[in-house]
Amino acid sequence: NAGVTQTPKFQVLKTGQSMTLQCAQDMNHNSMYWYRQDPGMGLRLIYYSASEGTTDKGEVPNGYNVSRLNKREFSLRLESAAPSQTSVYFCASSVENSQVGTPYEQYFGPGTRLTVT
Amino acid sequence: AQSVAQPEDQVNVAEGNPLTVKCTYSVSGNPYLFWYVQYPNRGLQFLLKYITGDNLVKGSYGFEAEFNKSQTSFHLKKPSALVSDSALYFCAVRDNKLIFGTGTRLQVFP
Numbered sequence: 001n002a003g004v005t006q007t008p009k010f011q012v013l014k015t016g017q018s019m020t021l022q023c024a025q026d027m028n029h030n031s032m033y034w035y036r037q038d039p040g041m042g043l044r045l046i047y048y049s050a051s052e053g054t055t056d057k058g059e060v061p062n063g064y065n066v067s068r069l070n071k072r073e074f075s076l077r078l079e080s081a082a083p084s085q086t087s088v089y090f091c092a093s094s095v096e097n098s099q100v101g102t103p104y105e106q107y108f109g110p111g112t113r114l115t116v117t
Numbered sequence: 118a119q120s121v122a123q124p125e126d127q128v129n130v131a132e133g134n135p136l137t138v139k140c141t142y143s144v145s146g147n148p149y150l151f152w153y154v155q156y157p158n159r160g161l162q163f164l165l166k167y168i169t170g171d172n173l174v175k176g177s178y179g180f181e182a183e184f185n186k187s188q189t190s191f192h193l194k195k196p197s198a199l200v201s202d203s204a205l206y207f208c209a210v211r212d213n214k215l216i217f218g219t220g221t222r223l224q225v226f227p
Contacts (some may be wrong), residue, residue, distance in 0.1 A: 041219060042218055042219045044217075058214060092160075092161075102149075102168060103151075103166070105151065105163035105166060106161075106163070108160030110159060110160050111160055
């Protein structure tokens with residue numbers, strides 16, 4: 001049981017390049033999330049998916065797209081990377097199937113450290 | 118809008134001493150509050166949560182948190198700190214999504 005896995009662990013991009021961050025969970029969780037972590041700002045939600053086939057914007061969605069490929073996988077795409085997207089990206093999952101009602105804890109992957117030059 | 122505040126960027130404590138990491142919240146309605154810990158170069162790990170009921174919540178690794186409605190606080194505590202507790206700690210509140218504080222770095226000195 002690997003939990004939440006993310007690839008790659010590190011990536012360096014030039015401005016304007018594109019890339020996809022991959023995330024998978026093996027806990028049969030319904031909800032999946034993408035966050036970015038920047039110094040002094042905590043974690044900010046980029047996008048989330050409450051169930052297979054649905055995605056919703058979070059706090060900072062500009063410059064990103066997501067795909068909930070199936071129940072296990074949730075990818076984050078940067079179409080044209082910018083230096084402001086230099087950050088550590090975390091994927092998380094939860095058993096929740098709704099964003100209202102009793103909340104459950106989220107399980108996080110190890111992160112992807114992205115640098116855009 | 119729901120929010121949490123962690124007023125201390127860093128907390129230093131000697132090993133064996135009690136520790137407190139502070140968190141205050143602002144919510145409309147019932148608060149759903151969480152504590153997570155992040156060790157270096159790792160993802161966040163869930164420690165504990167308050168949903169309803171007993172104001173003292175016990176969690177992983179000997180940590181506990183006290184929910185105080187009158188002071189709108191949810192401070193994380195441990196009776197005896199370990200060097201291995203040194204990490205970044207995040208308080209969070211659940212609105213329709215999880216909203217994190219800015220984090221407090223706990224440094225436990227031998």
